[in-house]
Amino acid sequence: MPEALGDTPEAFLAALDGPTCIVLTGADPSRCRALVTLLHGNEPSGVRALHRWLHAGIQPAVTIVCVIAAVEAAQHPPVFSHRVLSGRRDLNRCFRAPFDIDAQGMLAQRILELLVHFTPEAVIDLHNTSGSGPSFGVSICADDAHLALTTLFTRRLVHTDLRLGSLMEISEHLVPTVTIECGGRTDDAAHTVAWAGIDHFFRRPDVLTRRADIDVDVMRNPVRLELTPACSLAYADAPRDDVHLTLRPDIEHYNFGVTAAGTSLGWVRGAQLEELFVAKNTARNCLLKDVLMLTDGELITRQPLKLFMITTQPAIAKMDCLCYAVQADGRELIAGQRPV
Numbered sequence: 001m002p003e004a005l006g007d008t009p010e011a012f013l014a015a016l017d018g019p020t021c022i023v024l025t026g027a028d029p030s031r032c033r034a035l036v037t038l039l040h041g042n043e044p045s046g047v048r049a050l051h052r053w054l055h056a057g058i059q060p061a062v063t064i065v066c067v068i069a070a071v072e073a074a075q076h077p078p079v080f081s082h083r084v085l086s087g088r089r090d091l092n093r094c095f096r097a098p099f100d101i102d103a104q105g106m107l108a109q110r111i112l113e114l115l116v117h118f119t120p121e122a123v124i125d126l127h128n129t130s131g132s133g134p135s136f137g138v139s140i141c142a143d144d145a146h147l148a149l150t151t152l153f154t155r156r157l158v159h160t161d162l163r164l165g166s167l168m169e170i171s172e173h174l175v176p177t178v179t180i181e182c183g184g185r186t187d188d189a190a191h192t193v194a195w196a197g198i199d200h201f202f203r204r205p206d207v208l209t210r211r212a213d214i215d216v217d218v219m220r221n222p223v224r225l226e227l228t229p230a231c232s233l234a235y236a237d238a239p240r241d242d243v244h245l246t247l248r249p250d251i252e253h254y255n256f257g258v259t260a261a262g263t264s265l266g267w268v269r270g271a272q273l274e275e276l277f278v279a280k281n282t283a284r285n286c287l288l289k290d291v292l293m294l295t296d297g298e299l300i301t302r303q304p305l306k307l308f309m310i311t312t313q314p315a316i317a318k319m320d321c322l323c324y325a326v327q328a329d330g331r332e333l334i335a336g337q338r339p340v
């Protein structure tokens, strides 16, 4: 097997003939775990880690089913740069009926059928974030099994009620499932997190019992801070007059630490806060005034916050969101409950 893998992750990817399932027989073949990766073609850490792990030629503790999904998008040049092929649906929004409307839906259904067939004891779905930043897990459940799975990779878990049609939402009904965001798609540290995590996931006899000595920082139902279509944006050290919103270029440094109340994130010119931002929680309430305020044109945090998935890429900030926020202790932000 190792010699068939190619020398590099890129060669490994090039040799794949569409979505791929690899089954590794374990020392205990009566049990099984599943690794799903590359649901997004521009998130290479999972494939890189898997390539490195397979090259070592080790037998896993239990049988491992690996699904490498969006091979076509990842192969489209330049490789590992297209989240989806243009005009296609985001595969990680296709894990809900109806499935038979396009190729993505049918691939999602096929992946679910594989999981039903193999009945794994746990599923890890391995992703990268678009911006740089530390790793974290995402799950719709935060019991001991999910915390144990999370700690194979990282010490942070986003526990969400948000339903988007992602794999974990539906596979969770079959088996404990955690999505791992192992860090930025171009970060070496993310590739290392992915490799170390799958090494634990593949080789440990038990991955579902939580170790009491490992703390997990749980963040509940984060608010999504989005920019409105009207918002023009730049990143600079000083306010720019040609855009509404200037964000400090080092804003990524606020990822996951506690950002104190009164921290300056940037500047606003020629617009009100609510013309530029939407800050919705999972109940779709707007919490903008609980998160941010303007003081003499400076954009300031309203209360101590934990911010994450902050991006410094204007295109991502506009298309997806600028960042997520919870209270400093990880609890969900509540409208109106802020220091006065």
Ligand SMILES: [Zn+2]
Pocket: 039, 040, 043, 092, 127, 128
């Ligand atoms: Zn992803």
